[in-house]
Amino acid sequence: MATSRKRVGIRDVAAAAGLSITTVSWALNDKGEVAPDTRERVRRIARELGYQPNQAARALRTGRTRILGIAVAHRESAPWEQTYLPYYRSVVAGAAIEAVEHGHAIAAIPVSPTRGLEVQVPCDGLIVVDPVRNDPILAGCRSRGIPVVTDGRPLDEGYDDVPVVTNDIAAGMGAVLEHLRTAGTAHPALLSGAEADAYTLDTERLFRNWCRRHDLPGTVRRVRAGESPVAAAEALLDRGVDAVHALNETYGNALLLAAASRGQEVPGRLRITMMGERDPFAPDNGAAYLSLDPAAIGAACVRALVAHLDGAPAENVTVPCTFIPPGRARPAG
Amino acid sequence: MATSRKRVGIRDVAAAAGLSITTVSWALNDKGEVAPDTRERVRRIARELGYQPNQAARALRTGRTRILGIAVAHRESAPWEQTYLPYYRSVVAGAAIEAVEHGHAIAAIPVSPTRGLEVQVPCDGLIVVDPVRNDPILAGCRSRGIPVVTDGRPLDEGYDDVPVVTNDIAAGMGAVLEHLRTAGTAHPALLSGAEADAYTLDTERLFRNWCRRHDLPGTVRRVRAGESPVAAAEALLDRGVDAVHALNETYGNALLLAAASRGQEVPGRLRITMMGERDPFAPDNGAAYLSLDPAAIGAACVRALVAHLDGAPAENVTVPCTFIPPGRARPAG
DNA sequence: CTGAAAGCGCTTACAG
DNA sequence: CTGAAAGCGCTTACAG
Numbered sequence: 001m002a003t004s005r006k007r008v009g010i011r012d013v014a015a016a017a018g019l020s021i022t023t024v025s026w027a028l029n030d031k032g033e034v035a036p037d038t039r040e041r042v043r044r045i046a047r048e049l050g051y052q053p054n055q056a057a058r059a060l061r062t063g064r065t066r067i068l069g070i071a072v073a074h075r076e077s078a079p080w081e082q083t084y085l086p087y088y089r090s091v092v093a094g095a096a097i098e099a100v101e102h103g104h105a106i107a108a109i110p111v112s113p114t115r116g117l118e119v120q121v122p123c124d125g126l127i128v129v130d131p132v133r134n135d136p137i138l139a140g141c142r143s144r145g146i147p148v149v150t151d152g153r154p155l156d157e158g159y160d161d162v163p164v165v166t167n168d169i170a171a172g173m174g175a176v177l178e179h180l181r182t183a184g185t186a187h188p189a190l191l192s193g194a195e196a197d198a199y200t201l202d203t204e205r206l207f208r209n210w211c212r213r214h215d216l217p218g219t220v221r222r223v224r225a226g227e228s229p230v231a232a233a234e235a236l237l238d239r240g241v242d243a244v245h246a247l248n249e250t251y252g253n254a255l256l257l258a259a260a261s262r263g264q265e266v267p268g269r270l271r272i273t274m275m276g277e278r279d280p281f282a283p284d285n286g287a288a289y290l291s292l293d294p295a296a297i298g299a300a301c302v303r304a305l306v307a308h309l310d311g312a313p314a315e316n317v318t319v320p321c322t323f324i325p326p327g328r329a330r331p332a333g
Numbered sequence: 334m335a336t337s338r339k340r341v342g343i344r345d346v347a348a349a350a351g352l353s354i355t356t357v358s359w360a361l362n363d364k365g366e367v368a369p370d371t372r373e374r375v376r377r378i379a380r381e382l383g384y385q386p387n388q389a390a391r392a393l394r395t396g397r398t399r400i401l402g403i404a405v406a407h408r409e410s411a412p413w414e415q416t417y418l419p420y421y422r423s424v425v426a427g428a429a430i431e432a433v434e435h436g437h438a439i440a441a442i443p444v445s446p447t448r449g450l451e452v453q454v455p456c457d458g459l460i461v462v463d464p465v466r467n468d469p470i471l472a473g474c475r476s477r478g479i480p481v482v483t484d485g486r487p488l489d490e491g492y493d494d495v496p497v498v499t500n501d502i503a504a505g506m507g508a509v510l511e512h513l514r515t516a517g518t519a520h521p522a523l524l525s526g527a528e529a530d531a532y533t534l535d536t537e538r539l540f541r542n543w544c545r546r547h548d549l550p551g552t553v554r555r556v557r558a559g560e561s562p563v564a565a566a567e568a569l570l571d572r573g574v575d576a577v578h579a580l581n582e583t584y585g586n587a588l589l590l591a592a593a594s595r596g597q598e599v600p601g602r603l604r605i606t607m608m609g610e611r612d613p614f615a616p617d618n619g620a621a622y623l624s625l626d627p628a629a630i631g632a633a634c635v636r637a638l639v640a641h642l643d644g645a646p647a648e649n650v651t652v653p654c655t656f657i658p659p660g661r662a663r664p665a666g
Numbered sequence: 667c668t669g670a671a672a673g674c675g676c677t678t679a680c681a682g
Numbered sequence: 683c684t685g686a687a688a689g690c691g692c693t694t695a696c697a698g
Contacts, residue, residue, distance in 0.1 A: 023684055032678085033684090056455045058676055067454060107454075281562055284593075364694085365667090366667055390690070
């Protein structure tokens with residue numbers, strides 16, 4: 001028998017059940033008033049026929065696609081691949097898993113640095129990761145009326161109505177700096193980046209304020225675009241610092257490498273801390289970690305965006321980070 | 334002036350240009366025959382009005398959504414978070430970037446282990462990562478006629494028409510085992526996993542065959558579901574092996590941890606190799622890496638799927654992996 | 667070269 | 683409780 005390869009639609013279900021498509025739609029979507037046994041019968045037939053509603057048609061009709069986009073602001077910048085990508089990947093993974101719980105899916109939205117946002121994907125709202133100064137993505141969403149949630153505070157004016165999910169950098173940096181102070185640092189430093197996002201700026205500000213408060217000579221060194229993180233780390237160590245916090249794992253690993261090449265033991269005369277995800281099964285490398293939990297951030301972004309789409313007022317969320325001192329995972333002895 | 338918040342549609346563009354929507358659609362999509370200056374004028378007006386075509390309507394009409402789904406087979410298994418997730422994340426990232434080049438977007442498709450595939454996202458095709466035995470996702474796509482590309486060979490029968498993208502495990506394991514043989518191993522081992530996918534099975538087979546060929550006592554130890562990788566690694570080291578290859582970074586790191594707790598130097602009496610992405614800026618940990626390049630895999634999957642959707646015959650792709658001996662990234666001296 | 671009209675597959679007032 | 687019909691915003695034969 002030549003089974004037609006055409007997809008079964010709501011009409012086919014209606015015909016098989018001897019009902020109108022209205023009743024089928026209502027029975028399947030728990031809308032309107034349908035006799036209980038009719039509802040059951042329709043569902044059974046739909047299942048037997050393998051009916052899958054055409055989501056494009058549904059989206060056209062209802063105006064909701066149940067797709068949430070996720071976009072990274074400084075996607076095309078040179079250091080992105082090594083530094084921000086792992087974080088971004090984890091945010092996406094966390095968002096994707098959480099989205100399922102709310103009946104949504106996550107789509108990665110391409111952002112062209114030249115042409116800006118090109119939302120060819122029909123999505124109900126957008127998660128913008130690490131917005132930068134004069135962010136073209138935020139501007140694009142604003143002008144098109146696309147609901148937005150950001151991971152990281154927008155730096156531009158006029159986005160007070162946007163729900164923001166942030167890492168608790170203040171508490172996290174507090175833990176890091178307290179750790180360094182307890183270890184007796186006399187010359188702390190920060191290996192920072194050139195990207196102008198709230199995370200970078202806040203980290204630098206918190207570091208500087210803390211140094212001022214404790215009357216310590218704090219050095220902030222930014223890895224320039226295109227510069228090797230290892231070269232920057234070596235330059236920093238040559239200035240005689242005794243404790244360095246790194247903005248991300250790439251910079252932190254570069255510091256470890258630079259320290260090793262100079263024979264500086266970590267943690268010893270030199271302390272290294274970094275933002276990053278510590279693999280609990282990896283051997284100790286001497287560094288302390290400030291774990292950001294990007295998957296939790298992604299999940300929080302989804303919850304905030306779904307609530308926003310449902311008309312809830314914008315509410316900001318702060319996700320705690322965890323300080324992991326060196327040697328935590330090393331087994332006793 | 335009370336600017337209506339309604340989205341501007343093709344009708345608005347047509348009205349502003351004094352043309353029919355047909356001409357507007359053709360001018361914007363480079364279809365049909367439109368006078369060159371008419372085309373330009375339409376485009377300018379569309380730009381001025383900020384017209385963004387409704388993708389749901391377009392998808393309903395054309396039957397193509399320009400969305401590619403990506404799903405992981407054993408998503409819900411317990412060890413997934415630690416072992417497969419990083420790989421999967423990188424595949425998704427690579428796929429997302431490549432998809433842009435082809436005018437498509439990537440959507441993460443949720444897979445319920447109980448209810449199987451629930452494609453609520455309207456996608457033109459699906460990338461299935463690491464299909465397992467009796468894979469419900471593949472079966473779901475088959476029955477619904479959704480075009481598929483897999484990362485990793487399907488284990489089930491009847492998917493000969495599916496394009497497959499694979500890591501060149503054979504060459505990669507060849508490099509790993511040659512490295513171990515040169516180092517003089519007398520008792521090699523493999524720390525493997527319980528997941529029945531082609532990658533795991535092929536790795537085990539290649540290892541066993543090689544041991545047989547070289548007349549060496551090869552030990553294969555599988556980390557059981559729920560078992561601590563570190564405990565498994567310790568149990569393996571207690572059997573007096575002198576070289577271990579780990580299926581992934583989690584297991585590799587567990588081996589490093591177990592070796593450290595036993596005071597076994599790596600690489601020394603004990604050699605450790607693992608599949609995984611070596612951070613070029615991380616200090617040497619003594620292990621050798623077989624780098625899989627998951628981002629390249631993701632990109633290759635997208636290219637294969639797009640070609641498949643365009644009617645090209647199924648063609649398999651093998652992505653090379655790179656062997657990185659220990660100490661590669663350590664600076665001289 | 668341009669336009670009027672059909673229709674993609676749904677959901678949802680509205681009428682019985 | 684059920685059905686006939688409108689319409690979401692596009693693309694595309696078809697007719698001029």
